[in-house]
Amino acid sequence: MNMNNQEYAKLRGKGFKRGSFLSLSGIRASLWLGRDHILCIYNKGYEEDYKRFYFRDIQAITTHQDNRRLVWNIIFGVFALAFAFWGLPLLMVSAFFLSLILINWLRGPTCTCYLHTAVSRENLPSLNRLKNVNHAITRLSHVIEQEQGHVSPEEIHHNLGEKTINNTDGDLQKTADQDIQKMKSASETGKRHSEKSYNGRIHTTLFYVLIMSGILTSIDFLHRSIPLTTFQMICSSGLSVLLIVALVKQQGSGISQWTRRLTWTTLGFMCVFSFIMYIIVMFLTFQSKTAIYTTWDYMRMLSSVSPYDNSFLLVIYVVSISYCVTAGIAGLAMMSGSKNK
């Protein structure tokens, strides 16, 4: 057993293989260094899958920093704040989420790492923290260079078609600008290719539903009824689903930067709005004089509350209507503008 243990040395880091947008695949990934290859182990709990990458076949390792740490800290922070307002017993839960924020922060910045071979680009989920990536690259480069040799900057420049390497600073900038021009034209070509794969239909539908949600909220503002409240809730649920699908679809597509930002802003708005409405509904539920046993009682209670009775609720309604209509119209304008291009 000891000889087998020495066959593989574990590289630092653990992660989950991304099986879906919400990373709910639950497949744990780890990386091991063998004598002549890297072993990726994907543990599903009841079985393991293995992928081997031989040192002679590894062409490159690319890493880019992302903002997952910040996103998770925001989510934990929202939960910590939410539980902090509910009294002493739930303060412990709030403290738990605060400790998660601290641990997440101490683990360092998050990143995504890919391993390139001649035929594939493999994501390495276990290398999801910058510290682990730097450590892994140091160890891997040592063994890969023992197998393949070292590549000098001159060789890189020569093989990637740089015009010259012995330039002054000005000429280097000129060469870099030419590279950026080439990259822009290559990225424009890439945009045209990826626009073919996604036509923006989900985003268009999303913005139409957003406008419809704004109109429904305006009607609800003037006239309260149970069917309208029910239809509004269905519309909100549909909006949430469309939003998530749109966020997935826009990854790597040719959708314009402003449309992407608007979609992300809409997600942020929906999260904040849902959280505030949750607080308001809880408050109304506790304050309600009639007992609430069924969903029907709940719907009746919601539809009986008028925004005119409460100034805070009035502000929420106005902000919601304004955002939904404005964002919907802006989104549709951007989508039609990018289609015309």
Added chain:
Amino acid sequence: MSSTLIRCSNCNTPLAAHFLNKPDFTNCPRCRAPVRTVVYPSLFRHPDTASSGEKLLIETESSCYFHPKKKAVVPCGLCGRFLCSLCDIEFNDQHICSSCIESGKKKRKIRNLENNRVLYDSIALYLAVIPMIFIWPTILTAPATIYYSFRHWKSPSGIIPRSKIRFIFALMMAGLQVGAWSLLLSHSLL
């Protein structure tokens, strides 16, 4: 001159040479994400052209087992069959034929070809622990766990060796469950 391009892993923009093999992160020119790329010589290496095997010119020379009209250059390290340069597969510092590769993978004789293993110890542990949530199924799963643990005690586990702690814990839990059910049933019968 190679046309191989390394791309930003965030936005897929091709990266120029001065972005490569830097010790620190540099911002991608398009998406501005901090990117670090390390490249190795195999990126610029052209793949070797495969040999289709030499024709057999002299009848007294050995021929390939799979291609009788081609000259044998090396025997298979596992089965001993003669192989031409087309059939020769270099793997694990050995020359192996395609049949041995296939049978080695199926019968799990060649370790480096295994790409999947069942974790019997983890399954035994789940079988012992998860039914406890519902309590009643343990009357069936406890004996099943004991049988499963003994049945697969010596079965190979993951490629990275693991201790038997999961089997031991599963047996302990199953034993306690069997004991508890025995007491309960004997008490109710009496």
